[in-house]
Every structure is written in structure tokens, then in C-alpha cells.
Amino acid sequence: MDQKGILIVISGFSGAGKGTLVRKLMEVHNEYVLSVSMTTRAPRVGEREGVEYFFTEREQFEETIRQNGLIEYASYCGNYYGTPRKYVEEQLTAGKNVILEIEIQGALKIKAQFPESLLIFLTPPSGEELKRRLEGRGTESAEVIARRLARAVEESEGVESYDYIVVNDVLEECVEEVHNLVGAARRAPVRQRAFIKEIREELQKFSKGAD
Amino acid sequence: MDQKGILIVISGFSGAGKGTLVRKLMEVHNEYVLSVSMTTRAPRVGEREGVEYFFTEREQFEETIRQNGLIEYASYCGNYYGTPRKYVEEQLTAGKNVILEIEIQGALKIKAQFPESLLIFLTPPSGEELKRRLEGRGTESAEVIARRLARAVEESEGVESYDYIVVNDVLEECVEEVHNLVGAARRAPVRQRAFIKEIREELQKFSKGAD
Secondary structure, X not given: XXXXXXXXXXXXXXXXXHHHHXXXXXXXXXXXXXXXXXXXXXXXXXXXXXXXXXXXXXHHHHHHHHOOOEEEEEEEOOEEEEEEHXXXXXXXXXXXXXXXXXXXXXXXXXXXXXXXXXXXXXXXXXXXXXXXXXXXXXXXXXHHHHHHHHHHHHHHOOHHHOOEEEEOOOHHHHHHHHHHHHHHXXXXXXXXXXXXXXXXXXXXXXXXXXX | OOOOOOEEEEEEOOOOOHHHHHHHHHHHOOOEEEOOOEEOOOOOOOOOEOOOEEEOOHHHHHHHHHOOOEEEEEEEOOEEEEEEHHHHHHHHHXXXXXXXXXXXXXXXXXXXXXXXXXXXXXXXXXXXXHHHHHHHOOOOOHHHHHHHHHHHHHHHOOHHHOOEEEEOOOHHHHHHHHHHHHHHHOXXXXXXXXXXXXXXXXXXXXXXXXX
């Protein structure tokens, strides 16, 4: 069986708990690593170079694009965001499952380039609970909450493009469920190409009596 | 989440241990049932009506086809084989996972009619091991073994149509792996239609401020 890591995209509604899930998954299972995005956006207070993002200048970002150094990138509110290729490919080769925490547009670009990537969409148990979580932070105005909900409506339009939809209700259960889905994904034909090729060749040889 | 059962097709190489796997799976987990096929073939010694097959006359079989009473059927060596619709639909509604042990042509017909069905292809760990298992029975001539191997080559051409390819090496592990795949399959969007519809409707309502 193929021992290369799996490229995992985690998307989901704002408030679905993506960040918490990813941190816990990496804490419990050491075969996961998180890809850190590159951005031209200025660091916010508390953000650390190479942890939340790799912060870079516009010229450097565009040069990286030209050198095919990003596996996907997008422009959002006048800033670039992208996924550096080198780290992802190195980690996959080393057998690590690489997690990208990105949105649907990026997710679809990843799937087009890497058909064997795994797209997971994270959701709270219900729309009601999602709304409650957004409000529960207590830090946002009604207007901001309404805008996030409108965004969630848009995000919900894309969920059929994902391989799996996972409900984040109890964190520990959700972590194990995602881990099991990654195990299941290893059994999909798209991730068993080497094995399929090998068994076909063996069978052909045997059936011709060449053994 | 949808509580209907999942329709599971198990195919695989002759010698992959499909029958043993299915029996063990039903023994360990009580939410699985096996669909019994209808056939016009004569019973062999030891075969029991309603256990191995429902044995029937040609006229009766063709009448069942006309009444849309089979979800798939095929003709093989001059005999009909088919899957009765009523039992499958009743069991799925009751929340049971219904297993069909059929070959690729039937599997593809099932997937076309039931996009939410789950197709699993079972294989020994290698072509070498498959050959050994076929020979190991000690009951077949070299010619029969060669014919089965040739058939396995054909079967191997269809594996990409399956959702998952599972290696049957240690039976108990294989049983749990298949059970986990069925759990994973519940998280695919095609089997989450009711949940997706519901959360979309809720979100739309909330974002319009109608709560």
C-alpha cells in the first residue's frame, strides 16, 4: 500500500471550530502537519512569522507565483494568500498527512491539481448551533454576525464538492472521526494506484502461465 | 443525520474471501443483512431455498422482471440471477445496511440506480497470494485455475469504479475495516442530503433575519 501522506483540505463554516480541530488532531496523532500559508497581509498583534502565516511583500509573493512555488493562491481584500509548494511536497513524501485550512475556491483548485487530496467540510450540528456559536463569542456586532451568516449560506452551496461532511459537536469524537476518514480515504482507488497497477501486472503474468 | 441503511455491494476476486467476510461482518455487527439473490439455476447439493438463493422457474423470473421486482439482474451461462427489490428496500428503510455480493456488471447497475450505494472491492494482499489461495483449495485442475486467473485479470480492470478497495489479509481486521468504511461513507455528501438541505434552509432563514 502507498505510504505517501494524504493532502487534506479542511474547510467549513466560520464558527465550526476548524482551528481547534486541527490543533487537537495534530496533538493526538503525530502523522499530521499543518501547512502554513504565505500572505501579503500585515501581521496582526500576536501573529508570529511561520506560525499563523509567512508574511511577505507583494513583489516576493508575485515572484513565488511566477516560479510555480505555490500550489494555490487567491487574492482577498487586496491581499494575496497562498500555499507554498515545497513544504507540502516534502511532508507528503515523508509520509505525513498535510493539512490545509483553506476555503472552497482554494479547495477546488487543490482537488483539480491533486485528485488524491481529501476534502473535508466541517460543520456545527445545525444552523441554529452555528448562529449560537457566532453570537456566543460576544465580540461581534449584530451586523457582523448577519454578514457571517450570509457568508455561511454561500459556503453551504459548495459542500457537495467535498469528500466528507463532518459534524463538530464533541471535539474529541470529531478528531477521531476525521482520523478514521483519512484511514478510509487510503482505501479509495485514487490512492491505491500503485497497488492496482502491481496486482494487475502480477495477474497478467500468472494467467499467461509465465510463472 | 440520515438513519436509513446503506446499500453495500461487495465484489472481489474469486478467492478473496467475500463469503467469509460477509458472514463474519453480520456475526459481529447486527446492523448488516445479506440480500439473497433469485436464480433460475438448479440448486446444488446442500443449497437451501432462501439461504444461498431463491430458486425459481424461468417464467416466474421473467414475470418478476416485468413487474420491476428486481433492482438488477443478469444472465450467466444460460441462467438468470437477480436481486429482489422488496427485501432490499424494506431493510434499508428499517435502518439495516444491506449487503449484495455481486459482480461488477451488477455493481455498476446498482450505483446507477442508487448513487448513495457503497461499492467495495475485496482483494487478497497480492496476485501471488490470490494464486496461492486458488491453488490451495486443492480441488481444481490447473486449467480451471488458469481460467479463474484470466477472469481475475478482467475483474481487475473494473476496480476504479469501486468506492473502496479492501485487502483481506487478517479476517477480523478486514471486518473492522469494512465496518469503518461504512461509517465513513455516511459522511459523504451523497448520503447527507437531508442534513445539507436542512442546514441550508436554516442558514437562509437566519441570514434574512427571520428568526
